Amino acid sequence: MTHDDSDTLRSESWHATSTDELFSALAADETGLSADEATHRLSEYGTNDIHDAKRESALSLLVSQFRDPLIYLLVVAALLSLGVGFIPGGEPNYTETAFIVLIIGANGLFGFIQDYQATRSIEALRELASPDATVRRDGRKQIVDAEQVVPGDVVYLEQGDAVPADARVIDAEELRTNESPLTGESTPVEKTPGTVGEDTPLAERRNMVYKNTTVIKGRGRAVVVDTGMETEVGGIASQLGETDDQRTPFQAEVEHLGKQIGGLVVTLIVLVVTVQFLFTATEPVAILLVGITLAVAGVPEGLPAVVTFTLALGAREMVARNALVRRLPVVESLGSVDVIVTDKTGTVTENRMTVTRLYASGSVVDLSDSSVQSEGGPTENQQIAANGNERFRPTVAPLLRCGARCNNVDRTDGEYRGEPTEIALQRVADEAGIEPTGERLREIQFSSERKRMTVVVDDGEPTAYMKGAPETVLDRCDSILEDGDVHELTEDKRQEIRDRTESFAEDALRVLGFASKGVDDPSADADQIEDELVFLGLQGMLDPPRTEVEAAIADCQSAGIRTVLATGDNLTTAEAVGEQIGLDPAGALTGSDIDDRSDDQLESTIEDVDVFARVTPEHKVRILNTLQDTGHTVVMTGDGVNDAPALTQADVGVAMGQRGTDVARQASDMVLQDDNFATIRDAIQEGRGIFENVRKFVNYLVSTNTGEVLVVFLGVLLGSLLFPARFSGTSQALILTPILILWINLVADTLPALALGADPHAAGLMNRPPRPSDEGVINTRVFVSILTIAILLAVTGLGIFFYALEQTGSLLRAQSLLFTFIVVVELIRIQVIRSRYDQPLRSNPWLVGAIGISLLIQLAVLYTPLHGFFQVVPLSLVEWGWIAVGFVVFLLLNVFIARLNTRIFDSRSSK
Numbered sequence: 001m002t003h004d005d006s007d008t009l010r011s012e013s014w015h016a017t018s019t020d021e022l023f024s025a026l027a028a029d030e031t032g033l034s035a036d037e038a039t040h041r042l043s044e045y046g047t048n049d050i051h052d053a054k055r056e057s058a059l060s061l062l063v064s065q066f067r068d069p070l071i072y073l074l075v076v077a078a079l080l081s082l083g084v085g086f087i088p089g090g091e092p093n094y095t096e097t098a099f100i101v102l103i104i105g106a107n108g109l110f111g112f113i114q115d116y117q118a119t120r121s122i123e124a125l126r127e128l129a130s131p132d133a134t135v136r137r138d139g140r141k142q143i144v145d146a147e148q149v150v151p152g153d154v155v156y157l158e159q160g161d162a163v164p165a166d167a168r169v170i171d172a173e174e175l176r177t178n179e180s181p182l183t184g185e186s187t188p189v190e191k192t193p194g195t196v197g198e199d200t201p202l203a204e205r206r207n208m209v210y211k212n213t214t215v216i217k218g219r220g221r222a223v224v225v226d227t228g229m230e231t232e233v234g235g236i237a238s239q240l241g242e243t244d245d246q247r248t249p250f251q252a253e254v255e256h257l258g259k260q261i262g263g264l265v266v267t268l269i270v271l272v273v274t275v276q277f278l279f280t281a282t283e284p285v286a287i288l289l290v291g292i293t294l295a296v297a298g299v300p301e302g303l304p305a306v307v308t309f310t311l312a313l314g315a316r317e318m319v320a321r322n323a324l325v326r327r328l329p330v331v332e333s334l335g336s337v338d339v340i341v342t343d344k345t346g347t348v349t350e351n352r353m354t355v356t357r358l359y360a361s362g363s364v365v366d367l368s369d370s371s372v373q374s375e376g377g378p379t380e381n382q383q384i385a386a387n388g389n390e391r392f393r394p395t396v397a398p399l400l401r402c403g404a405r406c407n408n409v410d411r412t413d414g415e416y417r418g419e420p421t422e423i424a425l426q427r428v429a430d431e432a433g434i435e436p437t438g439e440r441l442r443e444i445q446f447s448s449e450r451k452r453m454t455v456v457v458d459d460g461e462p463t464a465y466m467k468g469a470p471e472t473v474l475d476r477c478d479s480i481l482e483d484g485d486v487h488e489l490t491e492d493k494r495q496e497i498r499d500r501t502e503s504f505a506e507d508a509l510r511v512l513g514f515a516s517k518g519v520d521d522p523s524a525d526a527d528q529i530e531d532e533l534v535f536l537g538l539q540g541m542l543d544p545p546r547t548e549v550e551a552a553i554a555d556c557q558s559a560g561i562r563t564v565l566a567t568g569d570n571l572t573t574a575e576a577v578g579e580q581i582g583l584d585p586a587g588a589l590t591g592s593d594i595d596d597r598s599d600d601q602l603e604s605t606i607e608d609v610d611v612f613a614r615v616t617p618e619h620k621v622r623i624l625n626t627l628q629d630t631g632h633t634v635v636m637t638g639d640g641v642n643d644a645p646a647l648t649q650a651d652v653g654v655a656m657g658q659r660g661t662d663v664a665r666q667a668s669d670m671v672l673q674d675d676n677f678a679t680i681r682d683a684i685q686e687g688r689g690i691f692e693n694v695r696k697f698v699n700y701l702v703s704t705n706t707g708e709v710l711v712v713f714l715g716v717l718l719g720s721l722l723f724p725a726r727f728s729g730t731s732q733a734l735i736l737t738p739i740l741i742l743w744i745n746l747v748a749d750t751l752p753a754l755a756l757g758a759d760p761h762a763a764g765l766m767n768r769p770p771r772p773s774d775e776g777v778i779n780t781r782v783f784v785s786i787l788t789i790a791i792l793l794a795v796t797g798l799g800i801f802f803y804a805l806e807q808t809g810s811l812l813r814a815q816s817l818l819f820t821f822i823v824v825v826e827l828i829r830i831q832v833i834r835s836r837y838d839q840p841l842r843s844n845p846w847l848v849g850a851i852g853i854s855l856l857i858q859l860a861v862l863y864t865p866l867h868g869f870f871q872v873v874p875l876s877l878v879e880w881g882w883i884a885v886g887f888v889v890f891l892l893l894n895v896f897i898a899r900l901n902t903r904i905f906d907s908r909s910s911k
């Protein structure tokens with residue numbers, strides 16, 4: 001099939017075309033495209049993706065680096081150092097101006113590279129999370145990346161799927177979609193094949209499905225008419241791209257911090273200038289210079305870039321551990337999670353179901369000799385199994401047939417594809433040699449709320465087959481099949497079935513009930529079809545817990561995180577599985593128990609309940625709301641179409657990468673690529689680690705800036721008092737020059753800070769309680785730590801400065817000493833911060849390297865001709881001795897205050 005005239009594929013009114021015209025315009029038919037033709041069309045029409053109109057261009061990303069109040073402050077400083085030349089008695093300092101401009105440029109470029117990489121890796125993450133599509137190509141059903149879908153492809157749509165492209169429906173079975181992303185209307189829209197009038201508005205085109213909408217019920221097939229930017233959603237500019245603010249709370253906090261620092265610096269400048277102007281004879285030039293220096297000292301130039309770098313690195317690390325972060329802010333929320341509400345099937349269990357027990361005609365058949373172990377002696381079932389050929393005696397055939405008929409598993413090339421429960425039912429039926437099904441006439445779909453599914457099949461005569469939760473199926477039956485005869489379903493027999501269900505469930509089996517009946521009118525009301533059925537029996541399935549889950553739950557517990565199981569399965573099964581994975585089944589509640597309780601009653605019991613059974617998605621939302629109302633930060637997992645509200649409302653909504661629906665994935669914050677509960681623990685651990693690293697370098701960088709501001713501020717004030725002659729005249733009358741300060745902030749500090757961002761996580765990370773959710777990066781403890789370090793740095797640094805000035809009489813020498821002292825203190829102080837987390841220096845080779853490089857550069861500045869540019873002098877051995885003394889004093893005072901700080905804040909959770 002080829003087509004030369006691409007215009008034929010660009011119709012505006014696919015909805016109004018007749019089916020024949022549609023297929024001929026698309027040069028396609030119901031059997032789908034060939035793989036070659038699909039490749040050809042892909043190169044012709046492009047990939048099926050929406051280009052994000054809001055995506056920032058590289059240029060605007062670069063420009064945005066300079067739109068920052070702190071950068072403005074630096075620009076003013078550069079202009080001032082140039083402008084000083086125009087004041088009588090001053091001379092323009094070109095070197096300084098050039099250096100500041102260079103620093104602004106370098107900083108902008110560095111920030112740009114970081115941001116660019118971060119944006120790219122977030123985009124890559126989003127791509128990883130992009131949905132698949134099921135198409136028919138080369139005459140076979142295939143799963144392809146939704147981006148590879150082309151016009152003419154026949155796509156299969158199932159409940160929970162994201163519609164991959166705009167397509168015309170060719171057949172449908174109760175197909176309903178949610179078109180709210182397109183129309184804003186969230187009421188499900190029924191979709192049927194057919195043709196509608198040319199003027200039918202988009203929202204009423206029943207024969208079309210659209211990209212970015214989702215299938216919330218039913219199934220169907222559709223032929224793709226438009227892809228990518230040609231789709232309706234591609235045409236609506238305002239709805240393009242991700243509208244979410246991807247800025248994380250960290251980044252917002254850092255930005256806020258920047259503003260605060262800016263405000264503080266401006267206040268200090270005003271103060272110093274006023275004091276000097278009014279009370280000293282300082283010349284205006286010198287006053288201006290102090291202002292410039294203060295501005296430069298206050299700006300934590302490297303901070304935003306280090307934050308971005310750390311978050312992007314963290315998100316990448318999470319992917320490596322199978323947790324795909326869809327929204328960056330979640331990295332931070334993960335650190336304060338204290339409850340995980342998880343579903344059962346597939347997350348804590350392996351989702352590899354095997355039918356191990358049957359109950360039909362009053363007796364139990366055990367299909368496994370070893371996997372089902374009951375306490376005490378051999379069970380009745382095991383005895384039956386021991387009898388040899390009892391495995392599939394004729395009385396179980398109707399039960400197995402029902403499991404195979406009422407089933408949507410796809411079997412091609414001997415491979416089973418579909419839901420694990422249904423695969424298990426199909427497999428056991430195949431093993432028993434149940435004959436293939438007749439034509440399916442109707443399906444009344446399964447949903448978590450209905451807990452049952454019914455099909456009508458032409459098995460010689462139309463027959464309804466139902467499977468579902470045993471109590472639900474039992475409610476719909478009035479008779480029972482026993483040894484080939486239909487009998488009345490007496491209360492005694494119902495009780496016997498309930499007892500059997502209970503005994504299966506006690507062994508952690510998932511139990512389904514089965515029923516059937518002949519149907520006169522397959523199109524009758526669903527209620528009529530699903531009534532007065534003949535009960536056929538029970539099938540019990542084993543789905544073993546994943547081996548790693550018990551340990552993961554124990555780890556979470558020691559990290560102060562409670563795990564709660566909330567499953568749609570039966571109470572007894574839920575209790576048994578809960579117990580197997582280390583939860584306390586005592587006090588377990590069911591969905592109807594939740595319904596019976598008021599909000600207050602639920603709040604007062606929720607802390608003691610580890611297991612919830614027979615819950616619907618609405619119950620999950622209620623559990624979530626109750627936990628959040630009682631102050632918890634909650635991770636919630638979900639995989640169904642109806643789980644979207646719970647996933648959106650949870651602090652961290654978690655969907656599954658392998659199992660589960662596109663709808664759930666799109667509503668989630670994080671996707672577990674391996675569907676495994678243990679990955680949630682890993683992600684939390686990672687989130688906590690990232691938070692700690694951010695806290696470490698924020699503490700490190702901000703305390704340096706605060707220290708420098710104090711050094712300059714107090715130094716100038718003290719200097720004007722102690723050495724009035726020196727500190728009132730020349731442009732040299734500074735404690736530290738702007739160039740030196742920029743050097744410290746950008747070279748000496750930034751490299752080690754970046755290495756701190758990549759710090760390995762501390763060992764005791766998961767032995768601490770979670771961080772309170774309202775606690776930012778700078779909590780009281782960090783604030784006190786920043787302030788004390790800044791004060792100590794100022795006190796010891798100025799001590800050395802004035803001592804040197806007194807001893808040598810050289811301002812240049814005193815400045816060189818103070819400069820080197822601050823750099824040395826900075827480099828060693830990193831380890832002081834890390835030692836609070838019990839981390840030895842060698843645990844981070846990057847850090848060792850960064851410190852080494854910074855130290856070498858410092859020596860180069862002092863002892864090579866570079867010192868001329870920086871206006872410093874080489875230090876003598878004796879002067880290094882003074883630095884050592886100053887450092888010991890700093891360290892002792894620091895350790896003392898840190899101990900005090902620990903004692904005061906030890907009761908608090910986070911470091």
Ligand code: ATP
Pocket residue numbers: 343344345419421422446447448449451452453467468469470511512566567568569570615
């Ligand atoms: P979890 O919530 O932990 O994933 P679940 O799969 O049991 O557990 P639901 O999908 O809400 O939860 O199913 C609820 C109940 O409906 C199941 O316990 C089972 O009895 C019944 N059920 C599940 N799948 C089907 C199906 N395909 N057809 C008929 N009944 C089903």
